[in-house]
Amino acid sequence: DGGITQSPKYLFRKEGQNVTLSCEQNLNHDAMYWYRQDPGQGLRLIYYSQIVNDFQKGDIAEGYSVSREKKESFPLTVTSAQKNPTAFYLCASSVGTGGQYGYTFGSGTRLTVV
């Protein structure tokens, strides 16, 4: 079955540590996105990529980094520079660019700082 796989489902980060969240899709979608969701808030865009080897900053990119070396994969690294990383992270993909036909979401990664 086609879909988006995010791993791990739960992740615990120590202060000063970098962690990487995995996102893989087998939908042959061109565009991929990373959003962050905090309790009671909407989704905020971290980074997006419309083509391999290219990506753009979203609204809250500080403290995060991404890569897009393969069409299927769009990993997100939460660096130690991100001071408040505890949140629910969602990866999404879309046909074409801009999400004009909607997004497909992965199941999410819940990151907690310990």
Place this chain on the structure above:
Amino acid sequence: QKEVEQNSGPLSVPEGAIASLNCTYSDRGSQSFFWYRQYSGKSPELIMSIYSNGDKEDGRFTAQLNKASQYVSLLIRDSQPSDSATYLCAVNRLRDMRFGAGTRLTVKP
């Protein structure tokens, strides 16, 4: 002004009633509009998309779009307890999508 605004709720309706969820957006250039359902602790699931003015029906769900008023709504008929979730309104931009904060709906048996 937020790009996509929704009443945060919570909205509570009895089982079998019609639930009405509303959303306004600021970008007049937006062409695609979506409703996602998100159960607690889960990721959003696309339930409706609408691209032109008027109504679009799919089962118990009806999406309504009025581009002149920059207004999108979702009606859920014959509401069921399983409809209890947060509903996110989303509006596309040129390269990504903007989401509202969501309206939490509770359907009471």
